[in-house]
Amino acid sequence: MKFRTIGDLNVSSLGLGCMGMSEYYGNQNEKESIATLHRALQLGVNFFDTADQYGMGENEELVGRGLKSTRKNIHIATKFGFVRDGDGKIIEINGSPEYVKMACEASLRRLNTDYIDVYYLHRVDTRVPIEETVGAMKELVVEGKVRHIGLSEASAETIRRAQKVHPIAALQTEYSIWSRDIEEEILPLCRDLNLAIVPYSPLGRGFLSGKIKSVDNFVENDYRRNTPRFQGENFNQNLTLVQSLEEIANELSISPSQLALAWLLSNGEDLIPIPGTKRISYLEENIAAIDIDLPKDVKDFIDKTVPVGAAVGDRYSLPSMKLLNR
Template sequence: MSAAPTLPQVPLGQQGLIVSAQGLGCMGMSWSYGEHQSDEAQAESLAVIQKALELGCNFLDTAEVYGPHTNEELVGRAIKGKRGQYVVCTKFGFKIGEDGTIKGLDSSPANVRRACEASLQRLGIDCIDLFYQHRVDHNTPIESTMCELKALVDEGKIKYIGLSEASAADIRKAHAIHPISAYQLEWSLWTRDAEKEIVPTCRELGIGLVAYSPLGRGFLTGTIEKLEDLSEGDRRRGTPRFSAEAMEKNKALVDKVRAIADRKGCTPAQVALAWVHHQGSDVVPIPGTKKLKYVVDNVGAYAVKLSAEDMEELSFGEGDVAGERYGAEFMKSGTFHYGDTSS
């Protein structure tokens, strides 16, 4: 295993936002990957956030919808008394019922402001460093959403604005209202569709790229080989790429990653993360973990160097990956596919 370096700080976008070269995705500490609400689990999650900081990883990613709400509360506990040492980003864009059920998308100006105020309270801070629109709401013109975000910047409640999985056209519309500092996208060895249009658009406009799920939701680490490796409450069980048939085919990808890791004396996770780092200095991956050993391993990926031959060996084609990244209900709605409702 490569030793964990201290991560450098890098610019994200062109408006002055500076973050660690790798961030920490906090979602799985509270939501999606099984139940993690025990006192013991929360204690380790808090320790992970502290350890990340010790390694120079100060860029924390959360969202209102994670829980909902509980992940922001956890992050708020972790940064209490150390606010100035962290760059905190969170996301808005969903309509959430009083019972915690997600009732669809909502980026109306009123909901943008409500979400911002509520996130500030849960996080225990007076300004959000980076506030993303989580998914594009096709019932609200993105210009209206951006005007409200611009007002929140002017009021000092947020510093920088981000988008997640918006179309190239929406990126341009939004950026014309107020500069976008960061765009969050799923980007990994087995998810590369954004490279066709989204990545070039962001680079043309000077927008930083934040890669979520850079470890393929854990699959590229080689630790998930069958459905039974996922707990009953794990949302990945309902994802096409984690069906038994898809996992069997996708093991070939992990085998390639593992072979390179063996040659370099590092872990498969470090190779998969290093591949994302090698996509450019404007790319900041945010692998998520709730385990101390994995946060050290993930940061260590920054020191792993891949040759041109390694990168070629890891160049999977679209036909090499089995299964869509989200279920049919999400893909049909456009909620999780770069704003394209035809997908």
């Protein structure tokens, strides 16, 4: 394993996103998920990402159970902010100081730990000044319950304001070959402020793996069925882009997933992607990307083949898009 840094934490160059083990990507199998967590440990992964809203708390509990025996040797990141009702519907984003404290205590219990390595605000609550939210997160650091503070999908202005209250160690944001919005303003700012960037969905929710040929492959409860990039003609056009990446990967004798991850890893030592999977085979495939060195001419060819903005359709449905870059 190779390592990168978030604050004073040495984290594996690839983390493991655990969301799909509990929700959103089809059916769940706890035995398989626990086995994947344990295999990740064997491969040297020490950075695991979850959130209180994944499975309405069940994902944190799963991560807590699966990693309990090795807690001192790993780093756990979780997030707060989304509030869901009993049916699972998201009803609000809450960044109030009172909620920050309450959410943290609940996450600590579910994770079966007394500290969180990286604690993110999952989405910015525009009703609450970011200074107040981060001020409450700072108190958690002082109390020893949180080691580092992070933000997710925040605007450049919000990041600047937050940084004045307490050092922000990491920004979690979507970033991949076909989601490069951060390159214009957010990425340079993070580098100016020495923030690590933690790209989620580095495989485009599985699309960049080359394994998805039809939305009919998804089970009924897979949320990608309702995501714009997976809809109708958008899907067909995006599939053409992925096929172009498959051709590049084949020439390099690597998989499309490995190509996408190697592309990200080669863009800077401050990038720590967290591809999510609940399957050991995909995990092993992803981890192998750490040792792939993409030549500059290959990266240039990828940029030409899949230029910025090439993906068709928004990343999320309209209501969720409104929660980004706030």
